[in-house]
Amino acid sequence: MPPRPPDSTDLLRPLASLGRHLPAGFVSAHLVAALEFARHMQWLQPPPQLDGRSFGISIEDLGLRCCFSCRQGRFRPQWHASNTQSMDLEIGARLADFASLARGTMDADTLFFQRRLKISGDTDLGLIVKNWLDATERPAWLSGA
Template sequence: MKLPDFRLPSPIASLGRKLPAAAHTLPLLGMLDIARRRGWLTAPPALEGRQFRLVIDDLGVTARFRCVNGRFKSTPRASADQDDLTLSADAVDYLRLTLGLEDADTLFFRRRLKIEGDTELGLEVKYWLDAAERPAWLAKMARHFEEQAT
C-alpha cells in the first residue's frame, strides 16, 4: 500500500480549528514523551528553551510547545512571532516523515513541508528528524508501505 498524495477535505480542517488548543497539543506531547522515555527520540541541546509550532494543515491542527530539559512542554497560545520555528505540512506528509519514507529535505523541496522562523534551528530540527532511529515496529511499517508500492 503506497501512501498516496492526498489532502483531507476542508471541512475536517474547519472542525479542527474549532477545537481547543489543548486538544491539538496534548496528543502530540504524549507521543513525544513516550518516544523520549523509550529512548527513540532525544532532543538535541539546540532545542533547549526554544518554542515550536507544528501545523497539520489539512486537519486544522496547531500545536505549540517548548523544549525544557530535553522534554517537550505545552506553551500557552501565543502569537506566531513568539515561535522560534514553525513546521507545516499535511497529515500524510508528517506520516511519511515519521516512517522515514521521505526525508525532510525532499518534502521541503517538493513544497510539502514548510519551515518558517530561525533558519539555523530549522536545519538542526531537520537533521535531527532525519537522523532519528525509528523503532523496529515503525521501521516494519515503513517496509510494508515500500513493498506495497513496488
C-alpha cells in the same frame, strides 16, 4: 457523467473546519504526550540546542496547530499559545507527509523542495531539527521493517 469518488481532501474537509476551532493547548497536549512517550522509550532524545526553544507544527489538512517547547530535555505544551502566535520554528505539512517523515519513507529536503513541507522562523534551528530527526533511528514497527 458518473460522480467522481471522494478524495482524501474531500474526506478531511469537515475535520479541518473543526480543527481550526480547537484551542492550540488542547491539540498540543496530545502531540506532546506522544513526543514524551517517544522520549521515555528512548526513540527520540532532543539535542541540547532545542532547550528553551518553542515550536509550532501545523497539520494543514486537519486544520490543527500544535505549539510546544523543549525544556531541560523534555517536551512541554504551550497551553496559552494562540493559533496565530509565532514560535521560534514553525513547520507545516499535510498529515500524510508528516507520516512519511516519521516512517522515514520521505525526507524533509524532498518535501521542502516539492513545497509540501513549509518551514519558517529560525532557519538554523530548523536545520538542527532536520539533522536530528534524520539521524534518529526509527523503531522497526514505525518504519515497517
